[in-house]
Amino acid sequence: MDTANQKKTIALPRNRLYSIIAIAAFVVFAFIADRFFDAFTLRVFNLCAIYIVLALSLNLLNGFTGLFSLGHAGFMAVGAYVSALLTMSPQLKEMNYFLVPIVPWLHNVTLPFLPALIIAGLVSAFVGFLIGAPVLRLRDDYLAIATLGFGEIIRVLITNAQSITNGAQGLKGLPRFSTTFAVWAVAGLTILFMVLLMRSSYGRAMKAVRDDELAAEAMGINVFRVKVTAFTVSSFWAGVGGALLGHMITTIDPKMFTFALTFNILLIVVLGGIGSISGSVISAVVVTILMEALRFLDEPMNLIVFKTEGMPGLRMVVFSILLMVMIIYRQKGLMGNAEFSWDMLGGLFVKKGRKGGDHV
Amino acid sequence: MSEQTSDLMLSTTHLTMRFGGLTAVSDFNLEIYKNEIVGLIGPNGAGKTTAFNVITGMYRPSEGKVLFRGRDITGMKPHSITSLGIARTFQNIRLFKEMSVLENVLVACHLSIDTGIFGATLHLPGYRARETEARRFSMELLEQVRLAHLAYEKGTSLPYGQQRRLEIVRALATKPKILLLDEPAAGMNPQESFELMDFIRKIRDEFDLTIFLIEHHMQVVMGVCERMYVLDYGVTIAHGDPASIQKNPKVIEAYLGVD
Numbered sequence: 001m002d003t004a005n006q007k008k009t010i011a012l013p014r015n016r017l018y019s020i021i022a023i024a025a026f027v028v029f030a031f032i033a034d035r036f037f038d039a040f041t042l043r044v045f046n047l048c049a050i051y052i053v054l055a056l057s058l059n060l061l062n063g064f065t066g067l068f069s070l071g072h073a074g075f076m077a078v079g080a081y082v083s084a085l086l087t088m089s090p091q092l093k094e095m096n097y098f099l100v101p102i103v104p105w106l107h108n109v110t111l112p113f114l115p116a117l118i119i120a121g122l123v124s125a126f127v128g129f130l131i132g133a134p135v136l137r138l139r140d141d142y143l144a145i146a147t148l149g150f151g152e153i154i155r156v157l158i159t160n161a162q163s164i165t166n167g168a169q170g171l172k173g174l175p176r177f178s179t180t181f182a183v184w185a186v187a188g189l190t191i192l193f194m195v196l197l198m199r200s201s202y203g204r205a206m207k208a209v210r211d212d213e214l215a216a217e218a219m220g221i222n223v224f225r226v227k228v229t230a231f232t233v234s235s236f237w238a239g240v241g242g243a244l245l246g247h248m249i250t251t252i253d254p255k256m257f258t259f260a261l262t263f264n265i266l267l268i269v270v271l272g273g274i275g276s277i278s279g280s281v282i283s284a285v286v287v288t289i290l291m292e293a294l295r296f297l298d299e300p301m302n303l304i305v306f307k308t309e310g311m312p313g314l315r316m317v318v319f320s321i322l323l324m325v326m327i328i329y330r331q332k333g334l335m336g337n338a339e340f341s342w343d344m345l346g347g348l349f350v351k352k353g354r355k356g357g358d359h360v
Numbered sequence: 361m362s363e364q365t366s367d368l369m370l371s372t373t374h375l376t377m378r379f380g381g382l383t384a385v386s387d388f389n390l391e392i393y394k395n396e397i398v399g400l401i402g403p404n405g406a407g408k409t410t411a412f413n414v415i416t417g418m419y420r421p422s423e424g425k426v427l428f429r430g431r432d433i434t435g436m437k438p439h440s441i442t443s444l445g446i447a448r449t450f451q452n453i454r455l456f457k458e459m460s461v462l463e464n465v466l467v468a469c470h471l472s473i474d475t476g477i478f479g480a481t482l483h484l485p486g487y488r489a490r491e492t493e494a495r496r497f498s499m500e501l502l503e504q505v506r507l508a509h510l511a512y513e514k515g516t517s518l519p520y521g522q523q524r525r526l527e528i529v530r531a532l533a534t535k536p537k538i539l540l541l542d543e544p545a546a547g548m549n550p551q552e553s554f555e556l557m558d559f560i561r562k563i564r565d566e567f568d569l570t571i572f573l574i575e576h577h578m579q580v581v582m583g584v585c586e587r588m589y590v591l592d593y594g595v596t597i598a599h600g601d602p603a604s605i606q607k608n609p610k611v612i613e614a615y616l617g618v619d
Contacts, residue, residue, distance in 0.1 A: 193481065200480035201466070201473040201491060204459075208467040211456035218416065218450075219468040220442035220534050229477055275458070337458060 015342040034180040043248070044292045046180055049187035050244045051284040055268040056194050056277065057237030062266070063275035063337070064198065065230040066210030067136070068144040070262050071151030072238050075124045077158055077257035079239025080246035081165055083120035084174045086111045087247075092173050099169065100162040113177040117186075117243050124239020125232045127154070132231035136224065151262065159254040170253025178248035186244060190237055194277050197233075206230055210275075264291075267319055271326055272334050279335030287319070294318055367394035368430070369538050369570045370415070370446070375424035377407070377414050377594075384410040386594045388424070392538070397564055397571045399585035401578055401605075403614055407594040408574045409451055412542055416448050417441040428538075443471055447536035449527045451543045451574075455515040461526055462498055462511040468533035469494035501529050504566070505559075521552055525559070532567060539563075541573040545580050553577070557584040578615065582606065590614065 033045050054076065061067045085093075089110050093102050111119070135146045158165045165171075197203050205226050208216040217223045246252045264287075272283025297318065300310035326333065338344075368391060375388040385407040392398050400408050413419045415426050417438040425434045433441055442448075456464050473494050474480075479487040502508040505525050510518060515526055524544060531539055544560065545553040561584055564571050575581040581588065582602045590598040590605060592614040598605055605611055 196483060197477075197481045200483065200487070201470050201494075202477050202480045204463060204467050205470050207458060208456050208470075211458055212454045214418070215450065215454035215456065216467065217418075217438040218442060218448055218454075219530065220439050220471040221467070222437070222439045233477070 018342045030180055030184055042180065044289060046178060046183045046248060047292075048285045048288045049183035050178070050241055050248065051265070051268060051288045052187045052281050053190045053237055053241040053244065054265045055272065055280040055284045056190050057234045057241060058262075058265050059269045059272075059274070059277070059280045060194065060197075060206075060230055060234045060237070062269055063273075063280075064203065064210060065206040065227060067227060067230065068140060069147040069231070069234075070144050070259065070266070071131070071147035071149075071154075072265055073257040073259060073261040074151030074154035075128055075235040075238035076242025076245065076261065077154055077252075077254065078124040078127050078235075079120040079242035080252050080257070081158060081171075082123045082239070083116045083243030084171050084246050084252055085109070085164075086116040086119060087113060087175050087177065088171070088173070096169070096171055096173070097163075097166050100167075102166070103163050106164065113175070113182070113247070117240060120243040121236040121240040124242070125236035128235025128238075129228065129232045132228045132235075136227045136231060148259065148262075151257075151259065155254050155257050158257075165254075168254060170251060170255075172251045174247055174250045174252065176247065176250055178244050183244055183248070186240060190240075191277065191281060193237075198277065202226075202229070207275075267323060270323065270333055273332055273336050273338075275337035276333070276335035276339060278340035279333055279338075282340075283334055290318075291315065368392075369394050369396075369428070370572065371427045372411075372415065373425050373427070375411070375414060375426065376422050377410050377419060378422040383594050385414065385591070388591075388594075388596055390589065392570060392572055394570055395564065395568070396587065397560065397573070397585050399581040399588035400572065400574045400591065401576070401581060401588055402591035404576070405593075406591040406614075408591055409542055410594075411591070412448065412540055412574060416446060416540065442534050442536075445535070445537035446540065447531035447534045447538075448540040449524075449531050449542055449544060451546060453523050453527055455523060455527060455530075457514075457516045459515055460512050461502065461507060461515050461518070462495075464515045464526060464530050465498040465501060465533045466494055468530045469498060471534065498533060501532055505529050505563075520547060521556075524548075524556070528559075528563070532563065536569065538570040538572060541571065543574050543576055545575060545577070550580075553580045554583070557581070560584060578606070 033042060037045060054072070058069070058072050061069045085106055086109055088096070090108050093107060096102075131147075131150045135143065135150065138146050159168050161167070198207075205216070205221050208219065208221060209223050209226050213223055216226075242257075249256075268283045268287045269280055271287065272281070273279030294315035297314040298310060298312045300307065370390065370392040372388055372390040375385060375390070376383065377385040388411055390411075400411065402408055410419070414421045417433070417436050417440070420435045425432055427433065428441075428444060428446060431444075433444065456467060459467070473487070473490045475484070475487045475490060478484075499508060499511065502511055505528075507522060507526060507529065510522070515523065518526060528539075528541065528544065541560070545556050548556060557580060560571060560573070563569060573581070573585070585602060587601055588599065588605055589596055590608075590611050592610075597610045597614060598608045600608075
């Protein structure tokens with residue numbers, strides 16, 4: 001007992017030191033990446049950050065509060081459009097809205113990036129609150145279907161609100177605000193927010209609702225309010241993530257925000273571990289990189305023996321197989337609902353070391 | 361307990377609960393006074409748990425009223441009822457399965473910690489003080505029931521008897537005035553059951569509680585309850601002190617049947 005305690009007291013500051021070193025190393029890496037990576041690689045690197053934000057916001061619902069929501073793309077669309085409309089210059093808006101002119105009250109608005117990003121998140125959160133209040137009375141599959149429906153409704157509304165969103169033409173030439181610094185700062189903030197939230201009594205209440213709604217209610221937790229809060233907060237980060245995505249791609253249109261986008265994020269959450277922050281982070285990075293690295297599968301291939309014509313979507317097959325393997329062999333995902341810790345990493349090496357020792 | 365009879369804690373008047381054509385509880389009139397231990401017994405399917413669910417707000421009664429210290433709580437939400445001071449446990453243990461023993465108890469302190477989501481997420485001083493206090497309070501509770509050394513174990517990994525005790529502690533953490541226990545001795549052997557009944561008497565004294573408990577086996581509650589109600593097919597067939605209940609022909613008939 002005593003030695004174990006001693007070990008722990010020594011391990012704590014050491015682990016903190018490791019964490020500081022790791023974060024510092026990452027910041028240096030990000031600076032190097034920003035300077036020396038080619039445009040494509042840098043874009044993938046930054047996309048990782050955006051997917052971290054999105055995966056964490058979905059994990060807050062699916063993983064931590066146990067609400068199976070499939071409407072994420074809708075909230076991302078709200079964020080992306082709000083931020084785009086707030087930051088585009090009047091001239092740019094005139095160029096975009098050649099079929100139906102933009103409504104006058106939006107015409108002259110031009111805000112800097114940060115306030116636009118925050119407003120995008122807040123508007124998205126408000127929409128989330130409006131949808132959440134009725135929809136969260138449903139459970140399980142019913143909730144999934146209802147959120148899926150509302151996600152699509154948001155998309156259809158955007159397609160048809162021609163004078164506000166420019167409809168199906170979408171918006172082109174969004175300011176390129178999603179710099180390496182911006183996206184990773186937001187990703188860092190999201191991670192910090194999630195860690196703090198989950199360590200607070202609200203995080204505990206959310207997990208209690210996930211584990212046993214009835215018991216949570218009997219412990220004096222207002223289950224409905226906790227659910228609506230989680231939904232609103234999740235929508236906020238989804239909106240922020242959507243806005244970042246818009247300012248990275250610089251072109252947005254309603255077709256971008258279909259269920260396929262929600263599915264990609266859900267894939268990250270499930271692979272990383274439902275209810276694990278570090279799992280979502282690792283998985284977001286791995287999946288984003290794989291999505292780009294496997295692009296060659298969609299193109300025509302010359303495999304010497306036979307040639308393929310190029311099948312768009314073949315790389316998604318890889319993810320589907322990955323997902324099936326994960327569901328069969330490791331149902332809880334990469335991290336389960338545990339979190340990364342240095343001790344865990346140490347344990348991994350010790351185990352390996354011992355195995356190696358046996359061989360010798 | 362006769363000197364305390366003026367201190368009415370929980371009462372129901374003409375409480376009736378129907379599910380479609382089935383009347384699970386009919387015309388249930390309950391009176392529980394401060395610091396009493398009252399039992400609710402009856403054969404399987406007699407409507408005991410339904411009565412609990414109606415009292416704690418899980419169901420809205422078809423007819424009748426539930427009064428807590430003179431206040432009408434009929435149809436209130438379960439979490440509001442808990443915040444007034446009525447806590448309960450469940451027949452099939454309902455611990456939060458991914459949480460440690462300590463966290464299970466801390467969840468029940470949410471009411472006293474809650475300073476809004478911003479204060480909690482930003483760990484503002486006001487929140488931190490309450491969180492620290494809740495942790496101290498939870499550990500103290502766990503120590504009182506000899507579970508403190510298991511505080512960081514997963515709640516669901518404990519042996520059955522300790523899970524039962526943890527569920528009771530969790531209910532105590534909501535700082536109740538009355539504790540409703542739904543078959544606390546279910547799945548226990550007679551020895552464990554009697555130990556549990558001692559434990560219940562102990563917490564009643566230590567926490568100045570009133571206790572209302574469901575039990576299926578009559579022998580177990582005879583020793584601990586001062587008064588009891590007997591339900592059969594939703595109807596109150598008897599109430600009184602244990603000795604008179606044991607002799608009551610209707611009760612014997614309900615439990616043993618007649619040829």
